[in-house]
Amino acid sequence: MQRYFFKDNSCLDRLNNRIIINDKENFHHIKNVMRMKIGDKLIVCTNDMQEYLCEIDSITNNVFLNILEEHHNTNELKANITIAQGLVRREKKEEVLRRLVELGAYQYIPVEMERSIVHLNKYNENIDRINTIIKECSEQSERGILMKYLEAISFKDFIKLNDYDYKFVCYEESGRSNEHSLKSYLDKLKDKKILVLVGPEGGISNKELEILDNNGFIRIGLGKRILRTETAPLFIMSVLGYGVEFYED
């Protein structure tokens, strides 16, 4: 069933047990793209992880929905995982975004790094396109909320991010030496805010690594093989997501 995501729950009309859709984009999608009619059903997801099974009551300048059922979405990971990645080319980034939405990431942050092939001043972000990708994938994978996308930031600004329980940096050499740091955190992730940095194509420079070390980032290896920058986020998100979900009890 078609899902519509909202950034808050201001669409909710509790008094009348209904939802009013008055934003252009969702209105257009319901009326003109899906060509829905009175009586058709859809799911409204608000960012507090509530899901409302609704039936269309009327379509005027707004869409009015009667709420049939209300559920709390339980598909979301019980941890808040942000993947940050050195700036990579658009196609690669979009591929990574698609997978990360499916795998349950909370947020994605592109970071300008020393060895990034693309740079901030030439980094054109088509936010509309990115939002569409995130919406479509969220719908398909039955997410409860939309993955957040932070516009690209500098490494200097990235380092200042501090509101996390764990900050990890994926480092090749830690993988080769088979340091087992990842394992020692896997059962401690539940309900935590986690930030993971993956380098760009060219990897992380020694200078950056030193700064990360000095700012509370923990080096973790991703195994003995060299993963490309577009594969590393999928590996780490899979393993962390597995950790959160399967160590729940």
Added chain:
Amino acid sequence: MQRYFFKDNSCLDRLNNRIIINDKENFHHIKNVMRMKIGDKLIVCTNDMQEYLCEIDSITNNVFLNILEEHHNTNELKANITIAQGLVRREKKEEVLRRLVELGAYQYIPVEMERSIVHLNKYNENIDRINTIIKECSEQSERGILMKYLEAISFKDFIKLNDYDYKFVCYEESGRSNEHSLKSYLDKLKDKKILVLVGPEGGISNKELEILDNNGFIRIGLGKRILRTETAPLFIMSVLGYGVEFYED
């Protein structure tokens, strides 16, 4: 350093501590693509997981290499993981192959299934192209051996495959109900032969599921969100690979 992969170690001339490259493809690559000269170094990987650091001694009709160092490749997972997948479109399959090579899979098998959009009789496999993809990714990720690619088979033939310690089938509903079966196997995978089946775009039919149940396949969930057929192999390979590598000791 450039890596060249060989299916056996017949290129080895132990008596003279050298390697002779006389197959067309590798010869052409060394001489014409890389334009290597006498004294240039390269790595030869044989399928017994040995790696030979070599220096070019002479290039005639063959390339003669002096062996400088010999190592056992330790980058390979200490388990033999085969990912089988319902037939999917070429682009998707190639994307999956690239990632699986990096993540350390041993073998990939495309399987015709009920809900596959593509079918065996129309399934054109460009084996040369596939081999090139596998070689390139193996080189980049510093694999010790080439991932095997089995040409597409029918579900009937797939079911007959029996030479495995564990046979898993990824099943959506097991993920939703959060069955913890995956976790209970993760520390038992070392040195094992593992077969994992991922359904095609349309999923696995009930009939197929029943047959799989009756043929020793264990249902495993991949978490609560719905993963696309091109994401599921990456998730399961990441988690199994993690299990093998981080539960080593």
